[in-house]
Amino acid sequence: MIAIQTLGPLQITLDGEALQMPASRKTRALLGFLVLSEAPQRRDRLCDLFWDVPDDPRGALRWSLSKLRPLMNTGGRTRLLADRERVQIDPGTISVDFHKVRMQANGETEKASTLEQAWERANHLLMENCELPNQSDFGAWLEHKRGEVSRLRIRLARHLAMSGDAAPENTEVWAERWLMDAPFDPVAAQCAVAAKRRLGRQHEAESLAEEMDRAFSEAGLDQPDWSVDPIATGVSFTPIAHELNTEETPQQVVRFAQSEDDISLAWATVGKPDNPPLVKAANWLSHLELDWEAPIWSPQFRELAKSYHFIRYDERGCGLSDWDAPEISFESFVKDLELVADAAGLERFPLLGISQGAAVSIEFAARHPDRVSHLILFGGYAAGWRHTASPEEVREREAVMVLTETGWGRANPSYRHLFSQTFMPSATADELAWFDEFQARTTSPENAVRFLEAFSTIDVRERLKDIRCPTMVIHSRNDLRIPMSSGRSLAAQIPNAEFVGLESENHLLIGREPASMEFLKAVRRFLQTEA
Numbered sequence: 001m002i003a004i005q006t007l008g009p010l011q012i013t014l015d016g017e018a019l020q021m022p023a024s025r026k027t028r029a030l031l032g033f034l035v036l037s038e039a040p041q042r043r044d045r046l047c048d049l050f051w052d053v054p055d056d057p058r059g060a061l062r063w064s065l066s067k068l069r070p071l072m073n074t075g076g077r078t079r080l081l082a083d084r085e086r087v088q089i090d091p092g093t094i095s096v097d098f099h100k101v102r103m104q105a106n107g108e109t110e111k112a113s114t115l116e117q118a119w120e121r122a123n124h125l126l127m128e129n130c131e132l133p134n135q136s137d138f139g140a141w142l143e144h145k146r147g148e149v150s151r152l153r154i155r156l157a158r159h160l161a162m163s164g165d166a167a168p169e170n171t172e173v174w175a176e177r178w179l180m181d182a183p184f185d186p187v188a189a190q191c192a193v194a195a196k197r198r199l200g201r202q203h204e205a206e207s208l209a210e211e212m213d214r215a216f217s218e219a220g221l222d223q224p225d226w227s228v229d230p231i232a233t234g235v236s237f238t239p240i241a242h243e244l245n246t247e248e249t250p251q252q253v254v255r256f257a258q259s260e261d262d263i264s265l266a267w268a269t270v271g272k273p274d275n276p277p278l279v280k281a282a283n284w285l286s287h288l289e290l291d292w293e294a295p296i297w298s299p300q301f302r303e304l305a306k307s308y309h310f311i312r313y314d315e316r317g318c319g320l321s322d323w324d325a326p327e328i329s330f331e332s333f334v335k336d337l338e339l340v341a342d343a344a345g346l347e348r349f350p351l352l353g354i355s356q357g358a359a360v361s362i363e364f365a366a367r368h369p370d371r372v373s374h375l376i377l378f379g380g381y382a383a384g385w386r387h388t389a390s391p392e393e394v395r396e397r398e399a400v401m402v403l404t405e406t407g408w409g410r411a412n413p414s415y416r417h418l419f420s421q422t423f424m425p426s427a428t429a430d431e432l433a434w435f436d437e438f439q440a441r442t443t444s445p446e447n448a449v450r451f452l453e454a455f456s457t458i459d460v461r462e463r464l465k466d467i468r469c470p471t472m473v474i475h476s477r478n479d480l481r482i483p484m485s486s487g488r489s490l491a492a493q494i495p496n497a498e499f500v501g502l503e504s505e506n507h508l509l510i511g512r513e514p515a516s517m518e519f520l521k522a523v524r525r526f527l528q529t530e531a
Helices: 025-037 043-050 057-072 097-108 112-122 136-161 168-181 186-198 202-218 298-307 330-343 356-367 391-407 414-423 429-442 445-456 461-466 484-493 514-527
Strands: 002-005 011-014 080-082 086-089 094-096 252-258 264-270 277-280 309-313 349-354 372-378 471-476 498-502
Touching (some): 002 097, 025 057, 025 086, 043 057, 043 086, 043 136, 057 080, 057 086, 094 097, 097 112, 112 136, 136 168, 186 202, 264 330, 277 330, 309 330, 349 356, 356 372, 356 461, 372 514, 391 445, 461 484, 471 484, 471 514, 498 514
Parallel strands (some): 002 094, 277 309, 277 349, 372 471, 471 498
Antiparallel strands (some): 002 011, 080 086, 252 264
16 A cells, blocks of 8 residues: 655655655646545546646646556556546555544544644645646635645644643643634634633633634624633534534545446435435436535535435436436436435435436336335426427427537537526526536537437326325426426325425525525425424
């Protein structure tokens, strides 16, 4: 096994001896990304992240991989795995300092000396000297990972400061380090003040309390209660306002399952494994990596992952799943949902279906009534437009499909705007720009048309009466893409279904809008009902 240092300058060691790193900064950055991603990466995704300027980005990627192979495959073991579509570093063959720190911060050990060493490691800049100023997507990923290191450092300092058997002077040191990284955490502030009082330094304690009172007041936050000693009372850590939240981001794990027709489907779990499961059926479009960082629906996913073991996947033909799919059809969508549920080892689970994913979920629940405990449908419909549209609407829809095939992959996003503005009419210009770019990177022009054709022929109207599990239908009242009448029709025809209308015009909810919070409240309440 080789060890890879990512905290500080990127370095590889074999039996304690440092190996010569590549001179190319992009090659080092590529190595760090592959190591920390812990999942296979599509070659086109890597080209977008690192080589958007060269005439031959795939050639540049091959060159960088040629520099990494001798390092990663040293000792006669193949650790860098690459085929025509994907690249991966086998996580079982390497030791990574970042992963060790994360395990220790998450309670793998209570030994103070080990936690202290982990904090010291986390106090180094992640992937130092791997910045790529001209690669904005990679820069955003790196900043996110560095933010995660900061959160790990906070968690480690909190463990050490809140240890009841630590010496008072050590408690003060770790409380101050905790407060330095989380300046608006009231428990960190209370701990630092209490530690100074325990050491008999009353004047310093009161000065710090006054300083923190001013800071909290200027930030519009309630001032801490300085009479509380968190160490003595065992006060647990409580996250504060969202923008100041230091709670650790849930970790996503990506895996692959193989379908009967030899399609590799990417699926992901996030949240504690002992939490109750919640499966989200795939809907167009998705990308397990990109949408986890999305400014649009990522806040909803992250909130769900706090309460549930959240499972979702990329449809065949898009995202991290195989794009070269021999079949893209409604039947294949239903079978792929079953494949992912089996791969996750789930016998009975609640199912969330969004947009055309609602029809997939309906069909799955009708076929497998013993496996679905609760059914949640958002922005759904029972029949595609080929079953319901007028001749004029059919011509218009088919014209859009022609435009999609010719313009989907172009740099000018005007073609993709046809979808963006109907999906989210209240989105800001930045949000629409993100979604435009997201669509282009999620599937090919050919597959985009195949998806639209498959969605147009959906018809589960005769299956609605067969649903036996508790069902909740949620729909935006002013949805411009799928009218609310479609949602009302679903609720009317599914036995005993509950209907919830949201004050929004967005087909895909934006995380910042109030309707997003109402959606989450409705889901949590509904899943607490008995199946």
